[in-house]
Amino acid sequence: MSQTPLLDRALIEEATKKSGLIWVRGTGPSRALWHIWLDGAAHLIGDGPGEQPLPGLVDGSTAEVTVPSKDKGARLVSWTATVRDLAPGTEEWDTAVAELKGKRLNAPDAEQMTARWARECRVVRLTPEGDTRPHPDGSLAAVPLTTSATTRLPAPAGLPKLLLKRKRRSGK
Template sequence: MTTDEAVAEIAGVMKKAGLVWLSWNGGRPAPAWFATVDGAYVVLADRAGSAEQPLPGLAEAGTAEVVVPAKPATNRLAGWKASVRRLDPASEEWTAAALVLRTERLNADGLDTQLDRWRVEADLLILEPTGEITETVGRYDGQSRLETPTGSTATTRGKRPITFHRRSNRRPKLT
């Protein structure tokens, strides 16, 4: 498969997705929403620990593995390699990408200051296909995707309380 054919196949798959899973530098995959701008895939990556999409280190990674999930979200539709390029906040390309990405941002807070906040607190990154498709429908590797959950400070309440005088499981007779 040539690079042009691979890019065309990736474009067809990406039309079906609103979210992708990105992994870089051997780290855990992270979900990321994106927008397609003039055939390029733009991702917003938080830089300053704000409320935007946390993708630490992606801007410096250089390359990333992109996994496109199928709509039932239990299957993979495709996987491909991308080179990562950071857009300059002063460029017209950044402004055009930010305006398109802004429409894709769900439940955004502070729409009037959003673009100014992105210039300071986030990076707009372009994911450019390298032409290498790692997975497609019917061609998956045999690698296990099971991973242990990440550590968290969240806890449970403990055991469920005992309930006295439960409802009977038996249905009443209909007359």
């Protein structure tokens, strides 16, 4: 077995584990989603009241995952994932939900959260398939939409003097 796939898997796991969120694109646009890394895959909770939306993540399809750096936000690694919904009540679902519950911030119903997730939400497993994807050329930033909005006018010429006076007064 080549060393490159092993290094790719290690890079995917470490980067995704340490990142607070991942950008996921299924059939629609990319979305920033919080997650946990468990048993070699990213796990998400969503599509329920008060939870993050998971549009475009269809069971059995693939998704592109981009992992940003936690401190700078720059793209660290991109990888293709197989999307799989976990069925409530299974051992895999219970394990994932136990970890997700510990990471869920500001839950309105912490005591009944897992029961609500079983009734109303989806737990999705994103399993890496293949190697990492090469970084694309350019920034991939979208062209801004045309608008009649404008930027503000330049600062008045006397403003720097006024601000400097305030600093002098507050410094004494």
